[in-house]
Amino acid sequence: MSKFVYLFAEGNATMRNLLGGKGANLAEMTGLGLPVPHGFTVTTEACTKYYDDGKVLAQEVVDQIFAALKVVEGQQGKKFGDNANPLLVSVRSGARASMPGMMDTILNLGLNNVSVEGLAKLTNNPRFAYDSYRRFIQMFADVVMEIDKANFEAIMDARKEEKGVKLDTELDADDLKGIVEKFLVRYAELKGEPFPQDPNEQLIEAVKAVFRSWDNPRANVYRRLNGIPYSWGTAVNVQSMVFGNMGPTSGTGVAFSRNPSTGENVLYGEYLFNAQGEDVVAGIRTPQPIAHLEQDNPAVYAQFKEVALKLEKHYRDMQDMEFTIENGKLFMLQTRNGKRTAQAALKIAIDLVKEGLITEQEAVLMVEPKSLDALLHKGFDQKALKAAKPITKGLAASPGAACGQAVFSAEVAKEWNAAGKKVVLVRMETSPEDIEGMIASQGILTGRGGMTSHAAVVARGMGTPCVAGAGEIRVNEEEKYFEVNGVRYEEGAWISCDGSTGYVYGEAIATVDAEISGDFAVLMGWADKYRALKVRTNADNPRDAKVANDFGAEGVGLCRTEHMFFEGDRIMAIREMIVADNVEDRKKALAKLLPMQRQDFIGIYKAMEGKSVTVRYLDPPLHEFVPHTDEEMAELAKEMGLPFEKIKATVEGLHEFNPMLGHRGCRLSITYPEIAEMQTRAVIEAAIAVNKEGYNVTPEIMIPLVGDVKELKYVHEVVKATADAVIAEAGVNLEYKFGTMIEVPRGALTAGEIAEVAEFFSFGTNDLTQMTFGFSRDDAGKFLEEYYARKVFESDPFAHLDQNGVGKLVEMAVKSGHETRSDIHCGICGEHGGDPESIEFCHRAGLDYVSCSPFRVPIARLAAAHANIKFPRK
């Protein structure tokens, strides 16, 4: 028979997977001889079994629970369900990873109408007994029976109002007894059956409720966001109650062994006398800072401090602890590695190294790469944020907090910004012409568009907060207002956007600047020391390249040339090229673009101080560059001096049923080699120019969307002929590299052949994910939500690289690429290049570098260090 229940004395901290975090640590503290109330843990395997059995708690699990309970009765000298001296227990969930959204806690379980009297008599404290019982009824009703606790709070509030008091502690035993009676009546009304009086039934129902809560919608969402597998399940901890609500010498509190906000090495926390757990957080009575306990009860304080120190040394990390004082005696109810701000994480990690407790590598691992985001972007003032209520939610498209006055055009954004005003640019969607307005804005809010929309991509590059695709808002750009849920926000209205969460607020919320401390530099230094992967950046202009270079980027992994095509008067030249009927006219239009492209590359090469820059050739289908309404087409026709019909025919000819699978990428370079010729000339001439100024650039030319080596061979001939001619013209020596994106499944499948021509591979995992899964990111929204709801998918393959499918293609391509060309250089430049989980995969798959947006560079550096510390490369 499997063992599904472990006494605290039987476990330890290494059994986290089986006992959950809370259970394993309770066991560990028990083993350390700390004052932990006796109890036991029902394992995560029991939870898995519960689901496998069709949501039934197996009899053998029930039997083991009661057997363990018997042992605890013996340890505590009390009997569960006893009328005179009842053993009461708490029931708490505890998964492998801490999981908000699941059922938390039921206290005082085991009480009923009879034993509450016994408890009153035994403790000679009827107030305490009824207070415990009313808490139990309310918690049980809430978390086990899903009865809204407002039903019970209303009864409490009514009594307090009647009596003219404010605090629960001002209610006496009789008040509470009366409240209990009303609670029981209300419970029976709502459930259609009386409150369960059998403690065994209470216990089993509570255990099942914990298991059920593993599968509630909030837990599922949290798991998905945090990549926690559904299959893990949760454990349940059943522990003898100790009472912080026994009177003024009792209390309960929460404390950190160091300040989780700043990292300062002092005890930090708060406690509340004569209270049970939930009162501390409920906010009705104001808890005391933990330092106050030293005056209230020096002995307990000293003991607690000693325990905290011991736990920190033992776990070699800052601890977050829960404790209860029962009639002057300290009990430890939980310890875990404490959550902390990014700033505190840096300080604590570095201090612990200084204190000799941990190694540099351990310090690196102690800082979550994602947490650095908070250090790099403005945030909201937390207090101000708490008071604010979001008016809608969109996609968290570019992190950081923005607050400003709403404006609805790039022009106004520029004007107002020049006049010293802070603005948030609100648009249905942005277009390349908005670029200067976007630069002038604190943040960007769009009503349409996804994580790869123009607004999102550009904002991430600039580090400007952006909430994209807020579907509930209706933007009227002409009349200058937006509306959400019936409320109108006019030009000049103050709004705030949180690009890290997607929330939008209809008011000004104070922001706090990002502050990069010396600790940041120290930790990043260690990260660089221990990582194997190089980190490059995706940057399409000198501005973004400069930011990334300052953040430590070791080159540009992806420069999307088409992003430059939208700026200023270039778009006209592009359109001329598209409308051209023949090669000569196309070349004429391209000749206009050449000096601008060359200048861009010069700027980027310089911003990167001569590091490698990978330039991707024109990728999007040409219809992205032309207008689509009759009105705009007429305007274009006028500007170009061409008949409207000609423009319209061109635009219609460019229509595609599935543009993602259409005429784009290298297919453009093959059908219009003159485009590749112009781009080659720009790349090479720019490199020659800067190298004359003392830089030492080796440009890398990258061809997108290659699925067959013959495509690449064809383009290679075009590129090589032009590049060699330009170099010869200049009479200089210049090395350049030629490579390809691997972003079409067939490209990955035939990578061995492609490597005959490609000197490097860059995995474009956005497109590769779309084509491997067979769904387009723009359209998948319609069913992916349902997929999550039905647990068909547990995580977003565009956020975290799908290692099982897409990853298999990456591994195959890396392997066969190296078989053909042993020194082939491999990187990734999809959005996954900035995702720590995906970076770990890239490290293990043997890539040479990852490339990500500028503000993700530090995160990627740290994630790369994590990966190499966990899985060292030989």
Next chain:
Amino acid sequence: MSKFVYLFAEGNATMRNLLGGKGANLAEMTGLGLPVPHGFTVTTEACTKYYDDGKVLAQEVVDQIFAALKVVEGQQGKKFGDNANPLLVSVRSGARASMPGMMDTILNLGLNNVSVEGLAKLTNNPRFAYDSYRRFIQMFADVVMEIDKANFEAIMDARKEEKGVKLDTELDADDLKGIVEKFLVRYAELKGEPFPQDPNEQLIEAVKAVFRSWDNPRANVYRRLNGIPYSWGTAVNVQSMVFGNMGPTSGTGVAFSRNPSTGENVLYGEYLFNAQGEDVVAGIRTPQPIAHLEQDNPAVYAQFKEVALKLEKHYRDMQDMEFTIENGKLFMLQTRNGKRTAQAALKIAIDLVKEGLITEQEAVLMVEPKSLDALLHKGFDQKALKAAKPITKGLAASPGAACGQAVFSAEVAKEWNAAGKKVVLVRMETSPEDIEGMIASQGILTGRGGMTSHAAVVARGMGTPCVAGAGEIRVNEEEKYFEVNGVRYEEGAWISCDGSTGYVYGEAIATVDAEISGDFAVLMGWADKYRALKVRTNADNPRDAKVANDFGAEGVGLCRTEHMFFEGDRIMAIREMIVADNVEDRKKALAKLLPMQRQDFIGIYKAMEGKSVTVRYLDPPLHEFVPHTDEEMAELAKEMGLPFEKIKATVEGLHEFNPMLGHRGCRLSITYPEIAEMQTRAVIEAAIAVNKEGYNVTPEIMIPLVGDVKELKYVHEVVKATADAVIAEAGVNLEYKFGTMIEVPRGALTAGEIAEVAEFFSFGTNDLTQMTFGFSRDDAGKFLEEYYARKVFESDPFAHLDQNGVGKLVEMAVKSGHETRSDIHCGICGEHGGDPESIEFCHRAGLDYVSCSPFRVPIARLAAAHANIKFPRK
């Protein structure tokens, strides 16, 4: 040093790859002691080298050519370039496979202004000498210098008119001498330089011209259509001339050892006295049937007959031979396995078995699977066809010849057909409502749509000829005419369409019925005996299933349920379902479809006589079922009694950017499980119904577009719950199978996991090809033509399965599927299932069956036999 030139005496028939077909057979005939003029072959490797060297003929090749020529001079006792007794040669191309479109022949090479006189003197036949020279000038100018031969024909014609004669043979030596002079002048005018007088230069230029012709557009198109790799290159044969134009005892001819039209075992062919090769085909003088030679020259006839018999026995196949008689002496210039009609192929193969010359397996291999098409479909009368000129060309979407009066609506098609008229339905594109009109038509012609358009798919299923996507025609359905290149064809105009070539004719062309002989049954019997792959059919209705069953289909491999959804009043029920806001309304609409679907399945099960039927669940995105113009939407709103805005909002909500990568396939069953429930009920209830009548159907339920095992698990639960409930309701035993399409790259990559749930895989290679290559079939037309032109692609991956990329995924999936489930059943149901080349791949990849459209079933059976004879399965 490599050997690039082989004397005929040095080669043999096995050296086809190196010497080309013609060269290898000349060598073989030489070895057999047959009268073959001496000569040598420049190898295909020399051709490859020519291209590798940048279209330069290497000096070592030139040297070897002249060395070989020296040997031939010795054998012939003549000197190349000699003024008095010149050795003249022919230069002919000869690739591994016979390739129309390449340069064919230059005769009499080696003549110049001086040696022509020598030849005249030597032979005492100035007419012959000048005739030979004028032919040489014309051929050299045409094929080496690309001068239009019309230039020279005009000179010949002028002289004949002047003289008042009709035949070349009526011109005398002086006429021809004058013509030669004019030819030389015209040549110099057009080329800006005199006709080359150096025989060595003539020879080398001719060899290079052959090599160049390997890369001309016609050759490239032919190669692509026939799957011949560009890398093979061509050989060049240089052979001493013998002269059929030496006078009345000379001549030249072409003959087959059996009748290539009927297969009858008699010599078949024709010859022409006092002529060189091209005169036989030129059609100015009418050649004599070969039998006539027996009277003209019994000795030569007897010798030729003996040679033909010897060659047929030697090659164990019907031979196609060229010969020349020089002054009463027979010379063999070529032999090869003769091309033949499908009917002849059957008869010859079976006769050769009867004659003990070949085995049954060899007989099976002797019949090209594709050639069966001609037996199964009507064809045009070949003479009538020759006289006709196409007015345009579209896609050869469904094979066969159709002739009828143009009609522009399904209603008129039905009416006219009922009135005994033959009609061709001409539409911009067809839609499901046209189905009855399509059945009533001889053929279908559309202006828009590809190989998988509605018209194409339905026509192939019915075996009706169809030319689809004829982009040059403009159809005006309302005013009942179509226009092509300025010519209008009104309703009732006679037109003809060739669904095997895509040509459309603006006139009536007589058709000949398909005739399936007893030989067909014999050969198919042998094919079935030797094949390992099963052959199923893609059939969506009882009508198609019946046809396929008659053609020997062993089950339905793909029944596309959505094709039934369009017929009759079903489309309304589907639209009701789509418009429904909630599950209940959706279920109500689906309930209307259930009896119709059930009845369809009953019909199909019966048509297949109880063989396995694989039903694919709803696959296309829902927007394919709704109207898209405001007008149609308004009509629908009226019909449904719903506000127009509601319909419009629904339709707009269904819009997708990339429908191919959108909300379709299993994604529909996951978001709307009630659809899968209805379909399961229909499949199972239909099976129960027919099994009660004594059939023994095991239905196979197939889920499309699966990329992850969890998708399939989810749908499996829905299907299983319904199926088991229906079976239990009926109180019967019924087996059914549950499987999936593998058509998304990720499905193939994770097939091992998917096989945990799937009992069978069916490779949907249409979608798999699109997603693996990353291009949509609807859009790729824009660049694929350029790809072919630039030799980036040599064949259409939608016609022949891409073994290197898509095939790799298929092989991986078959392998990992079997690792999980050793008896997993694997098939293919994409269009490739009917392509012989792809069928060979499927055989080698270890699939269990292929599924193709009904009229392809015999082809697939034969191709499967070819595959297993060539690569026997253990």
